Each structure stands twice: as C-alpha cells, then as structure tokens.
Amino acid sequence: MASTSQLHWVVGDLRISVGPSSSDQPWSLDVDVTRASTGQVESMLWDANAPHGLIRREVRPQALQKRAPAFRERDLLILADQGVGDIVQQWRYVPSVARQFRRVRVQCRPELQRLLRRQSPEIETMASGESRDDSADVHVSIMRLGSLSRDSSRGNAYLATHRPKPAPGNGRLRVGLNWITSNVGVAADVKSLPPVLFEHVLRDYPGVDWVSVQWGDDERWLSRQPWAATVEQLGGTFADVADLADGIAGLDLLISSDSAPAHLAGALGVPVWTLLSRPCSWRWGLVSPTTPLYSSMRLVRQTKQGDWSGVMAQIHRMLASILRLSGQVNFLLARPWEDMPLDAFDERATSRPDASGGNTIRSTSLDEALRICRENADWRAAFVFYPIALLEALGVPVWGRDYSGLAKVFKAMVDCHEGFSWCTPLRN
Known part of the structure; x- marks a missing residue:
C-alpha cells in the first residue's frame, strides 16, 4: 500500500493495510488485504457511515455525491457491480436517491436488469461493459447509498414480482432450499453448506413440499440422490434474477x-x-437472531467455525415448531426460538448513556472506548452495527477526516467480527 497507510497488521496468512481514501472522501478508508500464501490482493473501500460492507476499489475512483443537487438538476449513474445479494439489499435506497436527479442509470449485470426495471421503470439499466454516449454528472457505488439516504423500508418488503403467490391448495407448507452461495472463491467454502445435510430434514418432514431454488448447475446434484426424489427443482427454470424472485415469491x-x-x-x-x-458477513452483526435489514428473516448461526451440525439441529427444532402450529410460519417468526433476547441495538447505539446511571460506561480516549467495545458483549454487539454513533455516545467522537481514528475503528470492527466472510478467519 502507499506510504499514506495509517495502520497495518498481520494475522495468520493475511496482511491488512488501512489508510485514507485515495479519492479524498471523508469517513472513508482504503483497505488492502494480501494473502501471503498466494499473493492475492483485495483492494477495497470502507465507508464508516455504511460500515457493514467493503466496496471493491476502482483504479480511477469515481466522484461521490457531496451535496444534495438542485431538484432534478443532474444525472446519476449507480454502479451496481457487487454480488446480486448486495444489490438487492441496497436497492431499498435507490428510489429516494433517484428522486433527486433528472436522469438515473444503473450499471449492472444483464441478469439483474429485468427485475430492476420492474421496480422502477423510469430508471435506465445498462450492462457493465456497455459504452456510454454521455457521462453522468455523479457516479456512486450502490454500496454507498446508505450514507446518502435513510432506509425508508424499516425492514419491510420493498421489491415486487409479477407472479402472485399461489393460493393454498393441499394445506402443505411449500419450503424452498438453497445451499450454494458462490461457485468460485473462498466464500463458497466458508458460506456454503453441503446439500447432503438436508437429507435428514427431508426424510423427517415428508409432509412438506420441498422446492429447490438453487440456480445453476449445482441443482443437478439432487437428481442423483434417492432421498431428494420428491424435491421440485425450480433452479433450472430460471433465466434471470426476475425468474428467481418469482419462484421465491411462491x-x-x-x-x-x-x-x-x-x-x-x-x-x-x-x-x-x-x-x-x-465468521459471517458484517451486515448480520454478531449474535442476534434478527436483522434490521429484513423483518421476515431469521438468522441461524454457526457456534463453531465450519460446523453446520448445530445449525441443522436448530432447523429441525424450528420446523417441528411450525408443524405443531399447523403451518403458521409467521407465528414462529414473531417469536424467535429458544427465547433468545432481542436487544435494542439501534436505541443503544444512537443514544448517549445516562450520565447519572450507575452502569454508565465512561471513556476518555478512543483507545479506551474501543477496548470497552471489544470486551463488553452488549456494547460489542451495538458497536458493529453503528460504530461512529456508539463512540459519540461514549463521549469520543471520531471525525470524517480523522483517518488515524477511523483506521483504529476499522481494526476494532475486524477484531469484533473475527475476520471477513470472504477469506480465512483471522481468529479461531
């Protein structure tokens, strides 16, 4: 990394270097992670105001919007070159940002375009390699839209499909399965699970209509398994992400x-x-079974690195609860399993602690505040969701161009998460 690096450290096979944004953006850091054994390098950007993800860094960084434009004054190009899941997650911000611009284009992979056009027909879509006759006034990665707009969805549904959900017919639950997260890369090994783990689940719950929505060639594996003979294989019928969304909607x-x-x-x-x-993706936090991103989602976590047996045991118990409740899926979603507490991380992270309270945590320096966040489980869970807001609540604000302080905050994020989901864990 360049000499502007503020912090670097080595953990296991990884060398991590952090420094000021090469595009001179406040609140942002250049992050380079090098794997010593292979020489592979990931060059990314971290935005402290959208702290849950890392954005691939461009050789020639594009300009981020720094002020609100006059109403419908300019053109906007949204660079949606991340994975499909990332783009779906970030689409919640697009409508409110788009209303500020005269013209909006989204540069994304072809298989996403039909779904995105369904949501906002007035927004133009274009392929990543497609030439542009005229350049936009403002370019921004879709992963940074969270720093430009609030999430108006509040975790509720914000995508629509053209295929209505079928009316219940035989009274059986229709449950979809997906097990592979990526066909290549370390993420495939870390986040994917062997489909054979579903065998006992399928055998134990024959009264469920099982459906595979595994897109691509991986679904063909099911055809060779006698125990999966009754699984409806939809993945092979999907031509694009719009088809996948329609299948999931059913x-x-x-x-x-x-x-x-x-x-x-x-x-x-x-x-x-x-x-x-x-470790898992930073967006999911550390311990909570719920996420503010999606109110209909429940998170089932590995308790031991690489061990899916506990996860599948939890799935067994949850399915048993559903069937005892005569298929009322939403009832189970309204009350998470095992009476796991749902801490108010949002309120805790954005409210200053009561100075008169007996349990007030005081801090006089950034290093001390970060130590508190690392060592206290409740504060650690809040810190990874809203690091800057929580530090301010602790009386230690970090400013947008305090790159040394931001580098320390980023390192604390890595430590609290025990690594990145896309590489070998930093700590066992």
Whole structure:
C-alpha cells in the first residue's frame, strides 16, 4: 500500500493495510488485504457511515455525491457491480436517491436488469461493459447509498414480482432450499453448506413440499440422490434474477445459505431462515437472531467455525415448531426460538448513556472506548452495527477526516467480527 497507510497488521496468512481514501472522501478508508500464501490482493473501500460492507476499489475512483443537487438538476449513474445479494439489499435506497436527479442509470449485470426495471421503470439499466454516449454528472457505488439516504423500508418488503403467490391448495407448507452461495472463491467454502445435510430434514418432514431454488448447475446434484426424489427443482427454470424472485415469491418459507435468494426473500417479505457461517458477513452483526435489514428473516448461526451440525439441529427444532402450529410460519417468526433476547441495538447505539446511571460506561480516549467495545458483549454487539454513533455516545467522537481514528475503528470492527466472510478467519 502507499506510504499514506495509517495502520497495518498481520494475522495468520493475511496482511491488512488501512489508510485514507485515495479519492479524498471523508469517513472513508482504503483497505488492502494480501494473502501471503498466494499473493492475492483485495483492494477495497470502507465507508464508516455504511460500515457493514467493503466496496471493491476502482483504479480511477469515481466522484461521490457531496451535496444534495438542485431538484432534478443532474444525472446519476449507480454502479451496481457487487454480488446480486448486495444489490438487492441496497436497492431499498435507490428510489429516494433517484428522486433527486433528472436522469438515473444503473450499471449492472444483464441478469439483474429485468427485475430492476420492474421496480422502477423510469430508471435506465445498462450492462457493465456497455459504452456510454454521455457521462453522468455523479457516479456512486450502490454500496454507498446508505450514507446518502435513510432506509425508508424499516425492514419491510420493498421489491415486487409479477407472479402472485399461489393460493393454498393441499394445506402443505411449500419450503424452498438453497445451499450454494458462490461457485468460485473462498466464500463458497466458508458460506456454503453441503446439500447432503438436508437429507435428514427431508426424510423427517415428508409432509412438506420441498422446492429447490438453487440456480445453476449445482441443482443437478439432487437428481442423483434417492432421498431428494420428491424435491421440485425450480433452479433450472430460471433465466434471470426476475425468474428467481418469482419462484421465491411462491414459497411459504425459504431456508438458504447467505446468498442472493436469502436477500430476495427478505426484500419480498417472504419468511426466510438464513444459515450463517462463522465468521459471517458484517451486515448480520454478531449474535442476534434478527436483522434490521429484513423483518421476515431469521438468522441461524454457526457456534463453531465450519460446523453446520448445530445449525441443522436448530432447523429441525424450528420446523417441528411450525408443524405443531399447523403451518403458521409467521407465528414462529414473531417469536424467535429458544427465547433468545432481542436487544435494542439501534436505541443503544444512537443514544448517549445516562450520565447519572450507575452502569454508565465512561471513556476518555478512543483507545479506551474501543477496548470497552471489544470486551463488553452488549456494547460489542451495538458497536458493529453503528460504530461512529456508539463512540459519540461514549463521549469520543471520531471525525470524517480523522483517518488515524477511523483506521483504529476499522481494526476494532475486524477484531469484533473475527475476520471477513470472504477469506480465512483471522481468529479461531
């Protein structure tokens, strides 16, 4: 990394370097992660105001909107070059941002275009390699829209499909399955789970109509398994993401790895149980079984790195609860399993602690505040959702161009999450 690096450290096979944004953006850091054994390098950007994700960094960084434009004054190009799940998640911000511009274009992969046009016909879509006759006034990654607009969805459904949900016919639950999150890369090993783990679930619950929504060639594996003979295989019928969304909209419940189908279900308001690796994507926090991103989603987490047996045991118990309740999926979603507490992370992170309270946590320095967040489980869980707001609540504000402080905050995020979901965990 360049000499502007503010912080670097080595953990296991990974060298992490952090420094000021090369595009001179406040609240943002350049992050480079190098794997020593292979020489592979990930060059990314971290935005402290949208702290749950890392954005691939461009060689020539595009300008981010720095002020609100005059009403419908300018053109906007949204760069949607992330994974399908990321783009679905971030689409919640697009309508409110788009209303500020005269013309809006979204540059994305072709298989997403039909779904996105359904949501906002006035927004133009274009392929990543498509030439542009005229350049936009403002370019922004879709992953940074959360720093430009509030989430008006409040976790409720914000995507629509053209296929109405079928009326219940035989009284059986229609439950979808998805197990592979990526065909290539380390994420496939970390976040995906072997489909054979579903064998006992399918055998134990023959009264469920099981449906595969696994898109691509991976679904063919089911055809060779006698225990999967009754599974309806929809994945092979999907031509694009719009078809995938239509298939998910026809389910009563989806059980999925951390992948695009899980995001689609959440964005459509379809109940979904998302199976999470350890470490998992930062967006899911640390311990909560729920997420503010999607009110219809429940998170089922690995308790031991690489071990899916506990996750599948939890799925067994949850399915048993559903069937005892005569298929009332929403009832189970309204009360998470095992009476797990749902802490008010949002309120805790954005409210200053009461100075008169006996349990007030005081801090006199950024290092001390970060130590508190690392060591206290409740504060740690709040910190990873809203790091800047929580530090301000602790009396230690970090400013947009305090790159040294932001680098320390980023390192604390890595430590609290025990790594990244797309690479070897930093800590076992």
